[in-house]
Amino acid sequence: MTRQKWTTEEQEVWLEERKPAFLIANQKRCAAKSFYPDLVKEFRDKWPVPPVTQAEIDDAGSVELATRVKRDKYDKRTSSWYPNNTRTLSAHGGANEILKIKSQPQPRKLQAWQAYHALTYESKWKPHVNKAWTTYKEEWLAEHPKEKPEKTRLEVMVEFMKGKFNEENDDMKKRCEEYRNPEMQAVLNPAKAKPQAAINEAFQSAINLLPRTLATIGESLVKQTGWNITILAGGPMPDTDGTILTYLSHSGKTKEGDSFDKFLGKKDYDDHVLCPFEKFLHASFSMDGEDDKEKEMDDEEWKKQNSESEENENQTENVDQTKNGNKKSVGGLSEYEKSKAKNIAQLKLVMENLNENYPFPEDLVPKPALKKPAAKKEKKEIQQPVERRASMRNKGGDKDRYVM
DNA sequence: CCCTCTCTAAGATCGCCGTC
DNA sequence: GACGGCGATCTTAGAGAGGG
Numbered sequence: 001m002t003r004q005k006w007t008t009e010e011q012e013v014w015l016e017e018r019k020p021a022f023l024i025a026n027q028k029r030c031a032a033k034s035f036y037p038d039l040v041k042e043f044r045d046k047w048p049v050p051p052v053t054q055a056e057i058d059d060a061g062s063v064e065l066a067t068r069v070k071r072d073k074y075d076k077r078t079s080s081w082y083p084n085n086t087r088t089l090s091a092h093g094g095a096n097e098i099l100k101i102k103s104q105p106q107p108r109k110l111q112a113w114q115a116y117h118a119l120t121y122e123s124k125w126k127p128h129v130n131k132a133w134t135t136y137k138e139e140w141l142a143e144h145p146k147e148k149p150e151k152t153r154l155e156v157m158v159e160f161m162k163g164k165f166n167e168e169n170d171d172m173k174k175r176c177e178e179y180r181n182p183e184m185q186a187v188l189n190p191a192k193a194k195p196q197a198a199i200n201e202a203f204q205s206a207i208n209l210l211p212r213t214l215a216t217i218g219e220s221l222v223k224q225t226g227w228n229i230t231i232l233a234g235g236p237m238p239d240t241d242g243t244i245l246t247y248l249s250h251s252g253k254t255k256e257g258d259s260f261d262k263f264l265g266k267k268d269y270d271d272h273v274l275c276p277f278e279k280f281l282h283a284s285f286s287m288d289g290e291d292d293k294e295k296e297m298d299d300e301e302w303k304k305q306n307s308e309s310e311e312n313e314n315q316t317e318n319v320d321q322t323k324n325g326n327k328k329s330v331g332g333l334s335e336y337e338k339s340k341a342k343n344i345a346q347l348k349l350v351m352e353n354l355n356e357n358y359p360f361p362e363d364l365v366p367k368p369a370l371k372k373p374a375a376k377k378e379k380k381e382i383q384q385p386v387e388r389r390a391s392m393r394n395k396g397g398d399k400d401r402y403v404m
Numbered sequence: 405c406c407c408t409c410t411c412t413a414a415g416a417t418c419g420c421c422g423t424c
Numbered sequence: 425g426a427c428g429g430c431g432a433t434c435t436t437a438g439a440g441a442g443g444g
Binding site for chain 1: 417418419420421422423
C-alpha cells in the first residue's frame, strides 16, 4: 500500500536496534555529532555501497568523485531513516491540515476504448459483437464439445471493441479523447445523458440522508473545534413535487444549558432565523409564474417519515435524535415573495439585527485571518492565545443534537 | 535541525454488458 | 445484483526532498 522501502528486513532490524540511541542523541540535539557519523560508517561496513555505474561516472566526471557522491547519498539515506521513522506527526497530520468532508469518489475517467465503446456500440457495433460472440461460441463448441467457453461475452466484446478502436482513424480517436472528459459526455452523446428523473432520484436519496449527515457533521465539528455549530439547509424535495423543506441542526449550548433555539426563544428564533432563511430559500428555488407548492409538514408526519428512513440505515448509538424528541419539521412560508432582491436585502437586515442583539462574546469574535508566514513573528503571536483558549473550551461531549 | 510538502508504488476500485 | 477479465484510474500513507 505504500511505496517500497529501501531497507531490507535485516537492515531494518539493525536500524531499529539503534533507535533508542538516536532518540537520546536527538533529544540532546547532538545526533549529527555523536550518532550519525559512527552509524553510517557501521552501516556502510555491513552493507557496502554498490559500485558506481558508468553513467554515474560520466555524470560526476571521475571515478573518485562519483564514488564519493554515491557514498554521501547512501549515507544520507541511512541517517534520514531515523527522522523519517520516529516522527509522531505524519505528513498528513500537520498543523495546517484543514477540516474536510470526505468527498464523493470521482467517477472514473473512461479508458480510450471505453469512450469509443460508449460512442459507437449501440449505434454501430452491437450486431457485430453479437455475431462475433456467437461465432466464437460455435467454434469453441466444435473443438471442445463438453467444456464451457474459455472467454465470456464480456471478454469477447472488449477484445472486439479494442480491436476496432485501434483501427480507427485519428479523427475518431480524437473524438474519443474528448469524450473521456466527463463534462463533454452529455454533449457528445445525448443518448447516454442521465434523464432528469434519475438525477432527481439521486438528489432525493441524498436528501433523505441529510438529517443524520448534518447531525454527524455538527457533532464532529463541535468535538474538533470546541465551538457551537448551527447548520441551516433547505431546498425543494423531488419526491413531493418540489415542496420546499428546511433542516436545522444545532450543536452546543450556552453555559445555562440552552441550545440555540431555546436561547433565542420561539418568537425570536422564528422571526430572526427560520423565516429569513426560508425566504431566502423561496427566493432561490421558487419558479416564476408557478404556484407555490410548498406545504406545511407537521411534526407527526415528519417524525414518521424520518423514523422510517432511520430504520433503514444502520443505527449508530451516538446519533439518535428521535430519542431527544427534538424533531420538528418546518414547512415553507405560505406567502412566496416574488422579489428575490428584496428578500435578500431583508435577510441581510435581519442578520445584522441578530448580530446586534446577540453579539459574539468578545473573546470569541473571530480574529482576522492570519496571513501566510511572516513566519517567526506569526509564531510568537499565535502560540500563547491558543494555549489560553484551551481553558475556555466547552469540554462536554454530551451535546444534544437537534435536527428539526 | 525540524517541520511540511511532494512524490510514489501498492492496492482497491470501477467501467465496459448480458445473463442468470 | 453478482459475475466474468482486463487494465486504467483513484486512493492511500510513508519515504524522501526541501524550506526556513
